[in-house]
Amino acid sequence: MMEILQYEFMRNALMAAVLASVACGIVGAYVVIKRIVFISGGISHAAFGGIGLGYLLGINPILTAIPFSILSAFGIGVISKQGRVNEDTAIGVLWAVGMALGILFIGLSPGYAPDLFSYLFGSILTVPSFDLWMMLLLDVVIILTVFLFYKELTALSFDEEFSEVVGIPTRSMYLLFLCLVALSVVVLIRVVGVILVIALLTIPAAISRQFTYNLRRLMILSIFTGIILTVVGLWLSYALNLASGATIVLVLGSAFFMSSFFKGLMPT
Amino acid sequence: MINEEIISLKNIGVRFGDIPVLEGVNLSIKQNDFLAIIGPNGGGKTTLLKVILGLVKPDEGEVRVFGENPEKGRRLIGYLPQHTSFDLNFPINVFDVVLMGGYKRLLKNYSKKDKKIAVDALKTVEMLEFRDRQIGRLSGGQLQRVFLARAIVKEPRLILFDEPTTGIDPKMQSSFYNLLSEFKKRMAIVLVTHDIGVVSTQVEEIACLNRRLFYHGAVEEGLKRLETTYECPIELIAHGIPHRVLERHEKK
Numbered sequence: 001m002m003e004i005l006q007y008e009f010m011r012n013a014l015m016a017a018v019l020a021s022v023a024c025g026i027v028g029a030y031v032v033i034k035r036i037v038f039i040s041g042g043i044s045h046a047a048f049g050g051i052g053l054g055y056l057l058g059i060n061p062i063l064t065a066i067p068f069s070i071l072s073a074f075g076i077g078v079i080s081k082q083g084r085v086n087e088d089t090a091i092g093v094l095w096a097v098g099m100a101l102g103i104l105f106i107g108l109s110p111g112y113a114p115d116l117f118s119y120l121f122g123s124i125l126t127v128p129s130f131d132l133w134m135m136l137l138l139d140v141v142i143i144l145t146v147f148l149f150y151k152e153l154t155a156l157s158f159d160e161e162f163s164e165v166v167g168i169p170t171r172s173m174y175l176l177f178l179c180l181v182a183l184s185v186v187v188l189i190r191v192v193g194v195i196l197v198i199a200l201l202t203i204p205a206a207i208s209r210q211f212t213y214n215l216r217r218l219m220i221l222s223i224f225t226g227i228i229l230t231v232v233g234l235w236l237s238y239a240l241n242l243a244s245g246a247t248i249v250l251v252l253g254s255a256f257f258m259s260s261f262f263k264g265l266m267p268t
Numbered sequence: 269m270i271n272e273e274i275i276s277l278k279n280i281g282v283r284f285g286d287i288p289v290l291e292g293v294n295l296s297i298k299q300n301d302f303l304a305i306i307g308p309n310g311g312g313k314t315t316l317l318k319v320i321l322g323l324v325k326p327d328e329g330e331v332r333v334f335g336e337n338p339e340k341g342r343r344l345i346g347y348l349p350q351h352t353s354f355d356l357n358f359p360i361n362v363f364d365v366v367l368m369g370g371y372k373r374l375l376k377n378y379s380k381k382d383k384k385i386a387v388d389a390l391k392t393v394e395m396l397e398f399r400d401r402q403i404g405r406l407s408g409g410q411l412q413r414v415f416l417a418r419a420i421v422k423e424p425r426l427i428l429f430d431e432p433t434t435g436i437d438p439k440m441q442s443s444f445y446n447l448l449s450e451f452k453k454r455m456a457i458v459l460v461t462h463d464i465g466v467v468s469t470q471v472e473e474i475a476c477l478n479r480r481l482f483y484h485g486a487v488e489e490g491l492k493r494l495e496t497t498y499e500c501p502i503e504l505i506a507h508g509i510p511h512r513v514l515e516r517h518e519k520k
């Protein structure tokens with residue numbers, strides 16, 4: 001096991017697993033307790049439009065995915081809060097439109113689209129160093145934001161109406177929150193790809209919340225659950241030569257089912 | 269404290285779609301007031317409180333809260349909602365829920381003093397022993413007490429209670445009403461209730477709301493008039509049956 005660490009791609013992959021787990025531990029905890037899993041799915045699929053744009057413009061698709069996913073987060077947030085369109089309708093529309101734009105952009109870009117598959121389904125074994133730095137930067141932004149606005153974000157997730165009454169700017173906080181989701185989606189794209197992002201964002205938090213009623217502990221527990229499970233998935237995919245994104249998601253999924261099962265057996 | 273006007277509603281109209289919920293409501297609340305609002309289910313009581321809090325924007329009319337618009341003025345209001353929907357598994361404990369009521373502004377953490385006030389509020393509602401309990405693992409009445417504590421932690425100048433005693437046992441009910449007589453020395457109170465007993469013994473003013481405001485004035489007058497004129501037990505008003513009573517009342 002240790003000797004594979006001498007390869008740079010392996011060290012990068014481990015770094016990527018840690019950085020991704022930090023983002024999804026913190027933001028995923030909110031996603032799960034505020035029940036916006038579906039919104040997050042919409043944002044991550046819409047981010048594919050940004051990836052296509054990167055191909056078209058010939059720049060790193062991760063860079064173009066950032067504004068794209070933030071815009072779609074705003075789109076979903078604003079449309080759904082206006083109340084004229086149902087939230088899930090807005091999500092569905094943006095989800096599909098983002099994907100369609102991505103496909104169109106890629107079709108328009110000259111030549112063959114290399115590693116397109118890795119953006120769709122992830123490829124943790126081929127994360128370049130630049131993308132790792134991007135992930136680190138986004139992680140720092142996420143941690144700082146949650147640190148600064150912890151009580152607002154928590155109050156908002158618990159009871160939106162009362163938060164408004166006590167003077168929390170609920171609208172801007174909600175948009176800020178969706179932007180955090182957008183940023184974590186970008187962090188996760190390299191690891192599991194836009195289609196599987198939702199698994200990494202929700203499963204570690206969903207497993208961890210069975211074991212604690214403390215939000216801070218939930219975040220930390222989710223981070224470690226995420227790290228352990230992605231590394232196990234990474235190792236399995238390497239050892240058995242399987243698609244890494246899908247293997248990681250399947251490991252996450254099995255852990256979720258097992259923890260729910262054992263939790264059910266345990267006396268409470 | 270001089271008895272200044274703190275809430276002023278002028279000709280308020282609210283519609284949900286094309287259903288009128290409030291029409292031509294005028295209401296003035298002063299700093300020393302203790303006002304009860306009664307009315308049938310669907311009469312618009314909750315909506316009226318939400319208009320005062322700026323949660324519902326009226327289609328017509330003007331709202332002033334402590335001389336400002338509701339979004340600004342509501343920082344001086346405590347609120348106990350009729351219903352609070354939240355995720356029963358939400359990872360938060362009783363103490364942190366109460367602390368939320370003392371929220372000040374962005375980037376300002378809860379101080380020692382805020383925490384002390386939250387502890388006192390929990391003592392007041394006799395829930396201190398549950399401070400570390402996860403919020404979903406409480407009974408309905410216990411939960412209501414926690415939300416009551418949450419409503420008073422910011423030491424408001426006006427407090428809005430929307431049917432505060434639903435689901436609360438008689439012992440707590442009577443201690444709640446004792447609390448009210450404490451509170452009313454320090455703040456204005458608006459109490460939406462179906463409990464006519466408390467209205468007749470504690471409250472000074474009454475407002476009868478059924479889309480329109482049918483009566484607003486002294487309790488004795490209001491209750492006497494309703495009771496003697498129509499020989500109809502007053503509790504019924506709360507259950508929507510005697511719309512007739514209220515309607516005639518308007519024609520008086």
Ligand SMILES: Nc1ncnc2c1ncn2[C@@H]1O[C@H](COP(=O)(O)OP(=O)(O)OP(=O)(O)O)[C@@H](O)[C@H]1O
Nearest residue numbers: 284285289307308309310311312313314315316350
């Ligand atoms: N968000 C909403 N959308 C549409 N209609 C609403 C909404 N909220 C309230 N209503 C309607 O407005 C009317 C007044 O409701 P409100 O909750 O203010 O009544 P209430 O006097 O508080 O009743 P209760 O005694 O049952 O609490 C009702 O007919 C209700 O159907």
Ligand SMILES: [Mg+2]
Nearest residue numbers: 313314315350
């Ligand atoms: Mg009501």
